[in-house]
Amino acid sequence: MKKIYPTYYFLLFSIISFSQTFDWESATDTGNGISQTVSGITATFTSSYSSDDSKLINGNGFAGSSGNVVYTYQTDSGESATVSFSSPVDITSVYALAPYTFSGTRTYTFTPSGGSNSSVNQDLTYGMGSTVTLNWTNVSSFTITSSIGDDSFGLDDIVFTTPTLSINDFNDENTTIYPIPSSDFIYIQEALDIKSYSIYNNLGVKIMSATISSDHSIDIQNLNNGIYFLMFDNGKTSKFIKA
Structure with missing residues (x-):
């Protein structure tokens, strides 16, 4: 796969x-x-x-x-x-x-x-x-x-x-997120320089934005199963799978 x-x-x-x-x-x-x-x-x-x-x-x-x-x-x-x-x-x-x-x-x-x-x-x-x-x-x-x-x-x-990501916007700088796949929460391991994030769907359309919580978790329970993309306020990007 x-x-x-x-x-x-x-x-x-x-x-x-x-x-x-x-x-x-x-x-x-x-x-x-x-x-x-x-x-x-x-x-x-x-x-x-x-x-x-x-x-x-x-x-x-x-x-x-x-x-x-x-x-x-x-x-x-x-x-x-x-x-x-x-x-x-x-x-x-x-x-x-x-x-x-x-x-x-x-x-x-x-x-x-x-x-x-x-x-x-x-x-x-x-x-x-x-x-x-x-x-x-x-x-x-x-x-x-x-x-x-x-x-x-x-x-x-x-x-x-809607403003969308293009192939040039997604550089996958490997900001560590885990677990992948996940059904409820994903966590950001290296979040000291990250304060907020946006989630894009598989068409590159932004579907939500929020600030990083104190435990560096992101709630994905309401998302449909599939592949999503994260863009952080420091310009780094990453991807995850909701299963």
């Missing part, structure tokens, strides 16, 4: 990134917003008006939507809707909806946090939807505002990619 690993690693880390979508189909109302998790990353939709004003509804095809959409009603100018992410993402586009609460066309502003990105303005006509091209990188959240009060706003698909 071990003889196939080098080839396997190369194939896995030759994959740089792939598009995914927060489509809200598996989203839930947490009481503090609407949340959906895709590939270990959670997107949460909230309203500045109140958490109760963040709604998850079936769009029934309204304005080109597909399935569930998230929705908020803004009563005053300057209020906003926000989508935040548990880990930074690169956002390609979003599908925005303008409900029948006004007539004509209004301009909505999409403002990102994180990375070096610019705000995007998009005109939306009442009762219509539009794909808003963003092409943002390393975004931790973004807000949507309208300059006019007594307004409403809906959001469907968020198309995104």
Whole structure:
């Protein structure tokens, strides 16, 4: 079995990134917003008006939507809707909806946090939807505002990619971790210069980050069986198997 690993690693880390979508189909109302998790990353939709004003509804095809959409009603100018992410993402586009609460066309502003990105303005006509091209990188959240009060706003698909490892990022400096394989915990033997870590799955997508515990253990009980990769804050990397 071990003889196939080098080839396997190369194939896995030759994959740089792939598009995914927060489509809200598996989203839930947490009481503090609407949340959906895709590939270990959670997107949460909230309203500045109140958490109760963040709604998850079936769009029934309204304005080109597909399935569930998230929705908020803004009563005053300057209020906003926000989508935040548990880990930074690169956002390609979003599908925005303008409900029948006004007539004509209004301009909505999409403002990102994180990375070096610019705000995007998009005109939306009442009762219509539009794909808003963003092409943002390393975004931790973004807000949507309208300059006019007594307004409403809906959001469907968020198309995104996650920062991934490439074959050049993984150098396997043999930081000693044990036992391998493991079903519950792995331990870092030489952790004096390591304070935090990130775990990547077999597609190179980051699925979790945490600080090193006092006993130098990493809890992997909730991971599916397979091969994973560790990247430490000191730049060293290693691999392990969850069995």
